[in-house]
Amino acid sequence: MHLCLIIPACDAGPPLCGTVSEALKTGYPVLVVDDGSRVCSSVFLAGLPVTVLRHPVHLGKGRALQSGFQWAADRGYSGVITLDADARDPAGSIRALAAAASSAEPQIFLGAAPVSDDEADLPGRCGRFAAWCLNKKTGASVAQAYPRIRYYPGAVLAGLALESKGPRLETEVLVKAVRSGHRIGSVPLSPPRAERLPKRPVPSARDALTVCLALLRYG
Template sequence: MSLSPRHAVLIPSYNSGSLLAETVKEALGAWPDVIVVIDGSDDGSDRVVAGLCAEHAGLAMLRLPTNRGKGAAVLAGALWARAHGFSHVLTMDADGQHPASAIHPFVSRSQAWPDAMVLGRPVFGKDAPFIRVWGREISNMLVGIETGGMVRDCLFGFRVYPLAPLIATMEASRFMRGFDFDPEVVARLCWHGVPAENIPTSVRYPSANEGGISHFHYGRDNLRLILMHLRLLFAWMRGGNRERR
């Protein structure tokens, strides 16, 4: 690992509406290097961001021609970041859920421990939907089993990843391209010996009046998560947690 880690904020976005520009502006206010990956959006949400690129030298925007999923967008951004000399990315959602005020503390912790993942552990407010708070507990319990308790919340997307193991882990698998990305990648990174530090982090859920948008489909995406955990548990029982050896 480089003695001088270089971090970028990575924001994958699919039809995030007006909240994308707000999120990007807040991120730029906290950190100078920001990468936005437009994952096949067709709502025009990237237009303001394109204008911001002319005003901020550290802002880059990538466009994927079709919607490939969150994991695929993160991988595209990670490859771009590595090619441009970055060693780490901090991922944050485009919909205003994650606090830009936490960017600097997370990056600082990563700079002190560059080989580790720095993972947000959400602190929910009163605006958090009940089904989303409690529905994630099953995934957290299973990933806790699969990682020996190293990961305290497997679905919260506000995280710092070291790029080298992140890219290697994703390129070694055809999975982790959609909503299965967040939980599966942390499990597999743990299996490959990447330490994890969990930091409590506030989270908010913008209302529809505020432009809040969710692309999570409870039936389809919960089925994908179930299949992902079956895949991980099978690998874990076969000794997948010894991949690092």
């Protein structure tokens, strides 16, 4: 499978190096889209075999992802895996998503990370409600409304007219893909190894609101 990894980053700082180093273990090319960071991401990635595409000003996560999608399409990649910049997803998660994508018809796959005990508070409950809404709308099966790692086939992305500049874009992609007849799959992920990665932050109520507003806007 001819795919690449895309990591949007804005003021990610030194932790970005850990994420990229982990991603490089998979053998897939890595593109970091620096979205107008005050200190360019390339400063923290010196010596690593990674491509950095830089926005001169902050344009939003949606624009950063779209720049990455276009970069991959221009180079003939059949699909992309996107992940966050803060060292949450080990190489094993990337490989699990890639394996699922290679054994199925072209469709979007979401990494389904296990829900932690820390997600029992109000933000966690908001996140579970947003995940329920997302699953109902798209047919996905995820416990978190804001999966930190996703696989997108290039053929699916090419057929979507995307609008959002910010984090709503990820939900916009799912809604419009389903509307176009594509399916959304999920891949169970193992929890990060505590000795290698920092604790996974609990998605905030703001993350949940972002998903719900995007579902209302594009659904």
